[in-house]
Amino acid sequence: MTDDNDGGPDHDGPAALGDSTPDADVRRAAAAAADGDLVVYPTETVYGLGGDALDPDAVERVFELKGRAREKPLSLGVASVDAALRCTRPTEFAVAFARAFLPGPVTVVVERDDAVPDALTAGRDRVGLRVPDHPVARELLDAAGPLTATSANVSGTGSVTDPVDLGDRIREGVAAVVDDGETPGSESTVVDPDAGTIHRRGAMAGAIEAWLDDPPVDR
Numbered sequence: 001m002t003d004d005n006d007g008g009p010d011h012d013g014p015a016a017l018g019d020s021t022p023d024a025d026v027r028r029a030a031a032a033a034a035d036g037d038l039v040v041y042p043t044e045t046v047y048g049l050g051g052d053a054l055d056p057d058a059v060e061r062v063f064e065l066k067g068r069a070r071e072k073p074l075s076l077g078v079a080s081v082d083a084a085l086r087c088t089r090p091t092e093f094a095v096a097f098a099r100a101f102l103p104g105p106v107t108v109v110v111e112r113d114d115a116v117p118d119a120l121t122a123g124r125d126r127v128g129l130r131v132p133d134h135p136v137a138r139e140l141l142d143a144a145g146p147l148t149a150t151s152a153n154v155s156g157t158g159s160v161t162d163p164v165d166l167g168d169r170i171r172e173g174v175a176a177v178v179d180d181g182e183t184p185g186s187e188s189t190v191v192d193p194d195a196g197t198i199h200r201r202g203a204m205a206g207a208i209e210a211w212l213d214d215p216p217v218d219r
Contacts, residue, residue, distance in 0.1 A: 026136065029176040030143035033058075037175035038065060040152045040166065041140050043132040045105050045186050045203070046159040049170065050077065050140070050147035054087065056117040062148045063119075065173040068155045073121045075107050075128035077149035079141035084129050087115045087146060096217040097193035102131040103138065105203035107149075109192040120148070128190060136180045161185040194219075 029039040051058035078084045090110035112127040130149040151159040162182045187202035
C-alpha cells in the first residue's frame with residue numbers, strides 16, 4: 001500500500017462482508033470492482049482503497065472519494081510480479097529487485113505500459129507497483145486484476161488499520177469492505193531501483209539500501 005495519509009458511487013453503502021466466508025467476501029469485492037465500484041481491502045500495512053487501476057473512470061472515483069490532488073499519482077496493486085509484467089515495462093534490473101522484495105511492504109517504481117491510464121500516474125511514464133504480503137489482498141487482486149493501491153482514508157487524515165475506524169465518507173462511498181481484522185500500520189518503502197533512489201523510507205528500508213548498494217545482478 002502506498003500509505004499517503006492524505007463523492008463516491010451511488011449505492012446504499014458497502015456490503016456486510018463479515019457475515020460470509022473469506023472466499024465469498026473476496027468474490028463479492030472483485031465483482032464490485034469489475035462493475036466500476038470501489039472497495040476497501042486489507043494489506044500488510046494499512047487498509048487500501050481499490051478501484052480498477054486500468055479503468056480511468058474508476059481511478060477518477062478514487063481521487064474524488066479521497067479528495068486527493070490529481071497531480072499526486074496512485075500506485076498499482078497486483079497479485080504478483082508476473083502479473084505486473086502484463087501492464088508495465090520494467091528493466092531486468094527492476095524485475096530482479098521486485099522479485100527480491102515482493103510480495104512485501106515495498107512500492108517499486110517502474111516504467112508503465114500503455115494499458116495504465118494517465119489518470120493513475122498523473123501523466124507520468126512511471127508507476128509504483130505494490131504486491132501486498134497479505135493473502136486476502138493477493139486473492140482479491142488475483143480475482144479482480146490490478147487495483148489502485150492507496151490508503152483508505154480522505155487525504156489529510158490518518159491511515160486506517162481497522163475497518164471499524166473507516167471514515168463515513170469512505171465507508172459510504174465504497175461498494176464492499178473486506179474485513180480481515182487489524183493490520184500492522186507500517187508504511188511501505190517507495191523505491192526506484194533503476195535510479196537507485198529511495199523516495200520514502202518505510203518497512204525494510206535497510207535491507208533495500210543494502211541490496212541497492214551491492215546488487216546481486218548487473219544494472
